[in-house]
Structures are given as structure tokens and as C-alpha cells.
Amino acid sequence: MLSEDDIHKVAELARLNLSEQQISELRPQLSKLIDYVAVLEEVDTDEVEPMVHAIEQTNVFRDDIRSPPLPREGALANAPKTDGKYFLVPQIIEH
Amino acid sequence: MDYKIVIGLEVHVQLLTQTKLFTACTTEFNPDAPNTQTQPLCIALPGTLPVLNRHAYELAVKAALGLNCSIAKFTKWDRKQYFYPDLPKGYQISQYDMPMSFDGWLEVDDADGHKKKIRILRAHLEEDAGKNIHDESGRGEDSKVDLNRAGTPLLEIVSEPDLSSAAEARQYLDELRLIMQYLEVSDCNMQEGSLRCDANVNLHIVQEDGQIAPTPLVEVKNLNSFRNVEAAIDFEVERQLEEFQLTGRKWGDPGVMKETRGFDANRGTTFAQRGKEDAADYRYFPDPDLAPVTMTDEEIDAIRKTMCELPADRRERMRTVYELSDYDREVIMNHSPQLSDYFEETAKISGDGKQAANWVTQDVLRELNDRDLAIDEFPVRPVVLGAMVKKIVDGDLTVKSGREVFAALLETGLSGNSLSPATVDQIIEEKGLAVVKDTGAIEATIKEVLSRDQNAKSVEDLKGGKQQAAGPIIGQVMKEVKGADAKMVREMILKIVQDS
């Protein structure tokens, strides 16, 4: 069973503000899933290469040729907060 | 206290591509028009996908070869995950455990003047973030995000901790920058952020019992000039020494973590930064949107063949072919590859490397600085300067007259007229600066000057063997015979006085 602390840690990594109720629901659900997927432990994979892509291709490139950018209005059109030039975010505190 | 400084550098170099690493959006430096250089991928709009820029990859291979790195036969792309407003995808596409190149080195001179190899752990490609602009009013207003830069290709070059002083770090950076510039991989323009540096610094303190105590590792982030790198290292050495004496805390002690510090260029000090949250857990995993890259030996060789001479080789050639002093050579090479090319052409045409170097390092560089010109914009091209210097070398023009000619050439060129070797002749002609080789005329003038009453004392002194007495007489002769070679005049005076 995942601990409440585990859930908090993962929620913080994932940037989710979970309520106490959500945590109490998620804890058994995730624990059950984690227990379920542990079945993979029984598979011998010592000599097996991980398979990242469904179809394995290499060296997919494009040429270094420009195409037009979005107009600024288009770039900012869907943003929740802008000043018409920049995306605005709550103050970033660096130090 | 006896100690050794241990420094490793992480350098980010922006590659000279037309477009971003994974999308066809321009990479021009344009901070005054924020968010005008984005495409859907740069904003991480849902549904967008990355496609690798071939040229960026080839430049990275070239750079890595220039850094004596091995090129990976197989490399892949990984997502480095963290939340930050300048990182719209919530992850940066980078390379984690299989970088495109590794195991390189660069040479610096150590404190005793010996060559020292600085090992390079790896160099890998990744995308740049956008730019956050913080509210500095103190009123807690919103920060601003400009994504023009987001996705620009960067080569991250990570050294081993082989550097032992700020001076070595500086040399390493100078050499690295030269390589990037000579290979035309990056312009390394620090003002525009196309070269950025993080320094990992700590001390190995020799304790009384002979045991080595390493101080806690510090990473100083975002150093935006080489001078700042040096200053930050110097500051850290003092700070860490003091701290160690105070606390005795060692790297490896329980609870001791790598510390990230910023650098305050105004004060010349470093300061503690609040650690990026979750810094320890980037959850790297292979990017399923991108295919791995494989390279054969033949493909690597093909790129190697497109490489021009490396700075180290050029330096050697400058020394042997043009017989330059170390000083002149470094001044020219460290300025830019363009100035090195300019010099070499001038030297070839004039037939005298030293003379050419004098003109390039003194007169040309002075004018570039005074007028804030790039060498490519300088109107006196090597074919013209070389022709002029050749006249000096051949004894057809004095150095002093050469200065006049050079000034006239520059003036002509700057006012928009085209220059050619013929312009040099024309200016010499107009100004009557040609060296007068008619010894008869000079002899007559000398005799006339010597006979002047005012010079009687000097003539006596000369006869008495006081050669410095020739000075004023040379001056008077030169006034009469413009374009005469002072050295020749001097010799003739001495001979005439002796023979009389």
C-alpha cells in the first residue's frame, strides 16, 4: 500500500492540489494498480532491450529551412493572461 | 592551509542554425519583439510534434569532433521534466544517458606553463528554454514570458573537474569559444546569450593528518561573461575556505547537498539560490516522439572532411609560417577567425608576416575599436592593406608614410569609395610619399644642411663619434626631401661627415 506521504510526494511532482478526500480515494486505487502491474516481475527480461517506439525508425530529419512563425496575436490568443506582448505568470521568485 | 581548487565547467553553446532544433521557426535574436518568433511547437500547443533539424545535428557533430570527442554511433532523445514558465512543454528535450558525443579534451597551460589536458565528459544537444522577465519593482507583479528563444539548439559541453584555477578555466573557455567560432558552429556571442556557463567548484583541502577534505560542491549558475566565471571562482575559493574553517562541513557528509548559487556581477559575489523544487527528480525518459540517430564511421568522416583547420593547428601554423610572436598570434586568433583570415591574406600579399601583424594588431584593431566596426565591415581589405605593406617591405614606402597612406585609405573607403591596390599608388603619388631613391639629390641636401651654421656643433660632435648628434640633422634633411628613408639618410650623413 502506498503511504499518504508517497501520494503527497507524487502529487507535488505532478503539480496537483489533491483534497484529503481525493487522496483517500486515490491511495487504495493506485495501490491496487501498483500491485497489479507488479506481475511483470515474474517475466525474465535480462536479455531484452526496452522497446520505446512501436515502429522502430532512425535518423528522421528535416532540413534547416524556415517557415513563417505564428503572428504574435495567434501565439497569445489562447493564453489565460497576457499584456499583448508577453505571457504573464504570477511572479517568479528566484532568490 | 594547503588546498587544491577543483573546477568543472558546463558550457551551453547556441548553434548557428536558421531554425530551431525541432521546428522550422527562426532562431534570430530578437528580444525587442517578444513572442513573434514562435510556431505551434514553441508554445507546446497540444498535438504538436518535434522533428530534428539535420543541420543542428551536423553542427553538433562538427563541434564535438573539434573538442576531440568520440561520436556516438547511436544516440537518443530524452525528456527532462520540470515545471517552469519558460518551459512550455513541462519538459526539455535533451539527452540523458546516451549523449551524441563523449570523451573529449582541450588543452590549457597550467601555472608552470606546461600543457594540461582538460577532459570533456560529454557534449550533447538539447533545446533552449524561453526567457522569463522578472518584475523587479518589488510590488510582486506578474513575470513575463517570451518564447522567441524557446527551442533554439544548444550544445551542452560538460568538462571533467580537471581545472585547477580561475586562469585555467578562463583559458579553457577561450579555447572552447575559438573552436566553436573557427568551426562556424556558434558565434558564442555572450551578450546575446549564445554562450552561457555554469561552474562547479569545490576545494580539496589537505588536512593536518594528510587526509583530503573536499568542501561541499557548489554550482554557480548562468555566468554570462568569462570575467564573471573567473570572479565567481575566485570568490567561491575564498568563501568555501572560510566556510570550511567555520563549519568543517565536507562533501559526502550526511545531509550535505550540492548547492546552487547565483553570481552578482556588481558585487563580484555569489549568493545562495532557492533550489529548484524537485530538482533531484527530473523523471528522464526516452522521448517517444523522436527517432534515435545512428551514425556510421563513413558519415562521421564525411562531416570531419567539412571541418576547417582547428585553432590549435592554426596557432601552430601562425607560429611556423608567419613567425609571429606569441603575443601577436593570440591577439589575432582570439579576436576572431575573420581577423585571422584577414591577417593571413595581408601577410601573404605583403610577404612579411611580422610587418602584417604589426599593422593588423595595431592600426586595424585600433580603428575597429574606435569606430565600432566588425572586421568584415572594415573598408581596407587585405588586398589593399597587403599591397601597402608590401611597399614598406620593399622599401618603397616608409612606415611613417604608411600611416598616412593607411589613414587616407580608410577615409576614402569609409566615404564609400572602392579601394584597390591602385588606390595605394594614387595616394602615395598625390601626397608625394614615395621613398626618394635619388641619392644624388639627398646627398646634395645633406651637404647643404651640414653646412648650416646652426649645425656646426652637431657636425663637430659627429666627427667626435657622437652618433646621436645625427638626429636633428636627419630631421632637417627629411623636411627638405619628403619620402626619404630615414635610415638611409642617417647612414649617408655619417658617411659624408666621416669622408669630409
Added chain:
Amino acid sequence: MSILSTGAGELLAQLNRGEITSVELTQACLNQISQNDMNVGAFLHIDQDYALEQAKAVDNKRAAGESVGPLAGIPVAVKDVVCHKGQPCTCGSKYLKDFIPPYSATSIEKLQAADAVLLGRTNMDEFAMGSSTENSAFQKTHNPWKQDYAPGGSSGGSAAAVGSRMAPLAVGSDTGGSIRQPASFCGVVGMKPTYGRVSRYGLVAFASSLDQIGPFGTDVTGTAALLQALSGHDPLDSTSINKPTPDLLADLNQPLEGLKIGVVKEFQADGIDEDVISATDEAINVYRSLGAEIKDVSLPHARYGVATYYIIAPAEASSNLSRYDGIHYGHRAEEFKDLTDMYRQTREEGFGPEVKRRIMMGTYTLSAGYIDAYYVKALKVRRLIRNDYDDAFQEVDFIASPACPTPAFKIGELINDPLAMYLSDMFTLGANLAGIPGISIPAGMSSEGLPIGLQLLGPPLEEARLLRAARMFEQATDWHQKVPELVAQ
């Protein structure tokens, strides 16, 4: 036969022959929507004027004797996960409620180039995560056959739209069965092509290495025509297959000779509905009667498929959904303490429970100390699963199985039991892990009157033969002609 109960392939032929106009057909679809969608809930967004405008344009083109595209005039519904410039694209999420993409997916451009009529945007599980379309932030979609039942998911809106004949064709996306499972539940044809056959550019990502766009249709011919239009190499998608797409229609009606069909031993597990078992046996008998040889094949690692999938898909999803951070587009919470809290609160408000569950699962399995045990391990088992399929296809042409272990379940029945919900993908997700094509075709009805689908899986790039095999079945049966009551005869 009414225009609505006519199969998509036949409608295309009639449009081509000028027997019906696109405006007539589009209007019929719009009427069906306005009469029934309040009960079905297939569509999130319909722009009638835009649909009719496109239809008119195609009719005009035809009337003027201009050449028209291969889907000229046929209405296609599109899952609300494929970006269409200037149209909403919510992905069933509150986070993207007001998002209007400034660019179009390659698939949309291909449909436009084929002169299809883009009819509207269909409901889905939020970010394609789910098997019932109950995870939409906006509305529930009901099974057209029985409205207290789920249509399946995540492409439940597209499947229900085709099942209720509101659109003869629809586009969906399939990450673990999200086309084939709802196709089976709604009694229509649904196909997941080989990974990389259809460009993912503009498809909002759920799990990038598993996602694939595919077609729904009222029949195999229409489905094939839609897939043909969607397929092809795209330089904007690095995972797109750089090979020409074969002609999927040329030999579609030619039965395959010497067909060998595999039945997977490991799929004969507990928990499979009796009606599904007998419908599948019956379907296999149909193939036998058509001359196919039926062989047992083994997929020894099939039993690890669900576990493998539910590590890989959430891991990729947790990363793909990091971009929803309240800054560059979409929702932003109104109240928060600081930047970090803005992220947390925005994502908390913007995402529904299933999405959060998967983000949590994926973040956990990628986090320090766990990635090797879970994510890397799953990628290794994934290769073994792929190898199993490769081996099986040495023995047989196709693998036949139920598309799903059960017919449609009731709305609300599984919503609180994620693992049970995930197990309903047990037959479909292998194709996503292996990257192979699969199709679900109507192959029976349960005793309760709910459709049952047969799934055929084929080797990579074998869509043309897979469609031919499906067409053989269709020609020999009439399951695809059955329509729910809400389709007026």
C-alpha cells in the same frame, strides 16, 4: 432503404454517381443529430452552417465538372482531440474548454483535401483516457442501442455518431482500444492502423508511442476509404512511416485465398461474456466456411499486456500532460498563493479524476527509484509482446478474437473500479503495444440486444489485407446492416 441506413461505401458510390447530393446527405445527418443527439450525446460541437457550406462547395465542384477528392461530399465526424484550425478542440477536458487551435492537424488537412464534409466534433473521455466516454468533462454519451449503456471509449462520441447514423464515417484515436472497443459496443466498423500509418501531427497526445488516429464507418468499404484518405507519410511527424500507402480499395471485394486465421489460446480466459464467446465462435465458423484454415496460436506474454500498458500509457501521459500548466493556453485557476500553487490549483481544477489518476500513476512509475522497476521493465515486456505477435504472424495471416470481453456495460457500472475498466481493454491493447493494425467489425448481438464486435489483428503495414478479410466477413453476414431503433427505417 433510407439514406441513413445506407452504408458509407454505398453512399460514396451514390455521391459519385450523382444519385444524391452532399447537401442532401449532410442535411439528413444534421436532422438525425437534431432529432436524436439530445439522447445520445455524441457531439460536443456542431456548426450546421459550416457543414452545409462545405457540402454545397463539393456539390458545386461536381456540378461544374471539376475533379473532386475521394471522400467528396461525405460527412465525417471528428473526435474532439484532432486540432482543426479555428474550431474548438476540448479533448473532453475542462482545461481546454475554450481552446481554439491556430493550426490544423495533418489528418484534418487530408480530409479537406479529400473533399470530405467535416460535420462536427465528437465527445470523448478526457484526453482519450477511458473506456466509456464517461470521463468527458462536458456530457455523457449514450449507447445508441440502449441508452443506459455506455458507448465505450475513449472515442465513444465518434462510435455513437456512426452507430446512430448521425454520420456515415468518423475519425477516432486509439491508444489501447479506443476505436475498436467503442466500435464493438456501438455495432460499427472501427480500425486502428499500423502505428505511424496516419500522422499524429495535430492529434492531442495521450501516450505518444501508442496513439494512432483511425476510422470508424458503417461498413468496411467506407472505413477503408476514410483510412486511405488519412494515411501517408508526414514530414511533421518523426514517427510517421516513410512508405507509400497501398491502395486499400482496389482489391477490397476480392476474397483472400488460403487464409489462415489464428485463435489465441491465452485469450480464452475467465470473465469473458458467454454471448461474446459464442458470437466469436460463430464468426470464426463463418471464416471457416469461407475456406479459411483456423489455427491455434500462442501469445505467451499476452497476459502481461494490461500491466505493461498501464505502466507505459500513464507514464507517457503524465509527461504529455505537463504542458497544461495554466500559462500558454487553456484554463488558469483564479485563486492561488504563488506560481507553484497556480500550477497545482489550475491542474486540479482543469483535470477530471481519471486523468489525475493516470498522471499520478505515470509520475510515480517514472520517479526516482521506480523507473527501472516499472517503466523500463514494461518497455522490455513490450518487446516480448511484440515478438510474440511477430512469431504468431509467421504461422497465420490474422488473429481473431473478441474485440472486448463483454458487450457494452452500463453507464456508471465500472467508473469506480479503474482496474476492472482497464481489463476491458485486454484484447485490444496488444495491438497498440506491438504497433500492429487491428479492426473491429460487427459480428453479433447479445441476448440483451447489444452489439458484439469481432477483432482481427494483422502484421504491420497489412491494412489492405486486413480490410479485405473484414470485407469477406461483411459480405457473408448482415450484422453491419443492423441499426438501432433510433434510426428511422
